[in-house]
Amino acid sequence: MNEQNLLKLYRRPLKWLGAGLGAMAALAAAYTAVNKTELVRVEHLTLPFPNLPEGLEGLTIAQLSDLHLGWFDSITAIHRGIDLALAQRPDVIVLTGDFVHRPRPDQAQRCAKVIGRLRAPLGVYAIFGNHDHYGDARVVERPLRDVGIDVLRNEHRRITVDGAHLWLLGLDDAREGWGDWPRMLRGVPPEGFKVLLAHEPDLADTSAHLGIDLQLSGHTHGGQVCLPGLPQVWLPTYGRRYRSGLYRVGPMWLYTNRGLGSAIPPLRINCPPEVTIIRLTSKERNSHHDGSSTPG
Numbered sequence: 001m002n003e004q005n006l007l008k009l010y011r012r013p014l015k016w017l018g019a020g021l022g023a024m025a026a027l028a029a030a031y032t033a034v035n036k037t038e039l040v041r042v043e044h045l046t047l048p049f050p051n052l053p054e055g056l057e058g059l060t061i062a063q064l065s066d067l068h069l070g071w072f073d074s075i076t077a078i079h080r081g082i083d084l085a086l087a088q089r090p091d092v093i094v095l096t097g098d099f100v101h102r103p104r105p106d107q108a109q110r111c112a113k114v115i116g117r118l119r120a121p122l123g124v125y126a127i128f129g130n131h132d133h134y135g136d137a138r139v140v141e142r143p144l145r146d147v148g149i150d151v152l153r154n155e156h157r158r159i160t161v162d163g164a165h166l167w168l169l170g171l172d173d174a175r176e177g178w179g180d181w182p183r184m185l186r187g188v189p190p191e192g193f194k195v196l197l198a199h200e201p202d203l204a205d206t207s208a209h210l211g212i213d214l215q216l217s218g219h220t221h222g223g224q225v226c227l228p229g230l231p232q233v234w235l236p237t238y239g240r241r242y243r244s245g246l247y248r249v250g251p252m253w254l255y256t257n258r259g260l261g262s263a264i265p266p267l268r269i270n271c272p273p274e275v276t277i278i279r280l281t282s283k284e285r286n287s288h289h290d291g292s293s294t295p296g
Helices: 003-034 075-087 105-115 138-146 181-185 201-207
Strands: 041-048 060-064 092-096 124-127 155-161 164-170 193-197 214-217 245-249 252-256 274-281 289-295
Touching: 060 075, 075 105, 075 274, 092 214, 105 138, 124 164, 124 193, 155 181, 164 181, 201 214, 201 245, 201 252, 214 274
Parallel strands: 041 274, 060 092, 092 124, 164 193, 193 214, 214 252
Antiparallel strands: 041 289, 060 274, 155 164, 245 252
């Protein structure tokens, strides 16, 4: 083999190696750019309900979702999200699933330690997502209960304020086959004001026909990678119709939270992590999203 051919032989793999290293560097830079703590945002909404009991006027709910501890998690961003939620002084705090990437005892204990400082006058409530069921969900449930979080597994709670009742419903994860609608609704008056916690937003097409007033969901992470003019890179099943934000589904409001963590791919582009603050009112408004999106 002459010298010229030998040089060609070595140049090709070096070229591929250089391109690969360049791509890895670009991805690392992109990940660093989009994974900054200050991208956690507080989304403020005021939602009108003609049937809202008088005692619930102005009640505020903070929603956090999809921490995914144990999978490239940004513990700093999660702590920041908790700080932002507590700073809003909500009446109720809800967590809509996927606490851990896999239900391992070490990750469950770590998660409980992180979110155990959440407190609200009317309680802190949680449901499970599909990832919490990728094993024995009781591994996650026990530590959460130990730090004062009320885990709803096809159950409901009656929250009473000034003689008015809010029925908080918690559906266990439907995607993994754990949801039980009849059990969850048993004993809930049809005319009661009902807020549903359901991990997967696309369940709204069912819950809208069951007299639910507001459904709060997560699961989608808002798509994580949202490039203008390009199709969505990643959306999970049961999360492809109502990807992110506020929707009207029949007579019901649905809000899909973008979450604080991530899954595959482990990065976010144009899709910052989120804490949601929802204020309930009986007064109709021209704009249901307050237009305030506060960076943390």
